[in-house]
Amino acid sequence: MKEVTKEVYLKWYEDMLLWRKFEDKLAALYIQQKVRGFLHLYNGQEAVLAGALHAMDLTKDKMITAYRNHVQPIGMGVDPRRVMAELLGKATGTSKGMGGSMHIFSKEHRFYGGHGIVGGQIPVGAGLAFADKYFETGGVTMTYFGDGAARQGSLHEAFNMAMLWKLPVVFIVENNGYAMGTSVERTANHTDIWKLGLGYEMPCGPVDGMNPVKVAEAMTEAIDRARRGDGPTFLEMKTYRYRGHSMSDAQLYRSKEEVEEYKKIDPITQVLDVIMDQKYATEEEIETIDQRVKDLVEECVKFAEESPYPELQQLYDVVYAQEDYPFTPHKL
Secondary structure: OOOOHHHHHHHHHHHHHHHHHHHHHHHHHOOOOOOOOOOOOOOOOOOHHHHHHHHOOOOOOOEEHHHHHHHHHHHHOOOOHHHHHHHHHOOOOOOOOOOOOOOOOOOOOEEOOOOOOOHHHHHHHHHHHHHHHHHOOOEEEEEEEOHHHHHHHHHHHHHHHHHHHHEEEEEEEOOOOOOOOOHHHOOOOOHHHHHHHHHHHEEEEEEEEHHHHHHHHHHHHHHHHHHOOOOEEEEEEEEOOOOOOOOOOOOOOOOOOHHHHHHHHHHHHHHHHHHHHHOOOOHHHHHHHHHHHHHHHHHHHHHHHHHOOOOOOOOHHHHOOOOOOOOOOOOO
């Protein structure tokens, strides 16, 4: 694994803090009805992304996930201002304002969504990996899904084909304890989701998803295996979300005390503790990072709010183009 240095810890802290504050701002904008539709926040799960990015090669590796998908593209290199604009439905957004919260996408940065169909991204992730193997790109696809999606039949079909063809894919279930409002214990007679890989003789195992170092270690091993041509891995990231499934979730299925217990192992706090214990930064330097993050979030909001909404013509531009049908001229 790449060494976890002082610089890595400081980057993890700043990145995870940005992702947290970015989504805290989204929650406020949602209450103001500036973000419409659904909004699924990632608060608490940031270590899963931070550790994975440390292990990935962002020049060729890909990522695909479900609809809790706002901070992943930022981590992959997408301008956070464009992500914010997309969430506000603006023309400067990643999908010109027509994807919204659940469908962030960036072909340029190899982030393939944001998928609203539960489990729908699992076979698509395997398909992306098939393309990498076919074209011999050397890339690996990180395919994320939630504990609820682990019960979908598409998972088993994708697992079978990925093992049969030794596809360069890492399947990652982010087990935050609840599929919407249904606990893992109520969805199956087993709670160790990672064991589903055993039925396909797929390398698999549990990972502490609240610790970016543990995530990076497991992801490095899985990515190396895939890049060697030895096929997929299935990892269960045991993590937790502090907010509800979406902003409309009353969270009646869990207690406030439970949430507070998990906040004691907050990934951002864990990283900050290491930074301070190892004297990687002074309190003043941490305050500078905090302010830089705050300023960037405000810049994202300003950019998004000042951006225009899409023109009506765009409805036709993004559907199809037909040379012998002149009645809907395209501008894109």
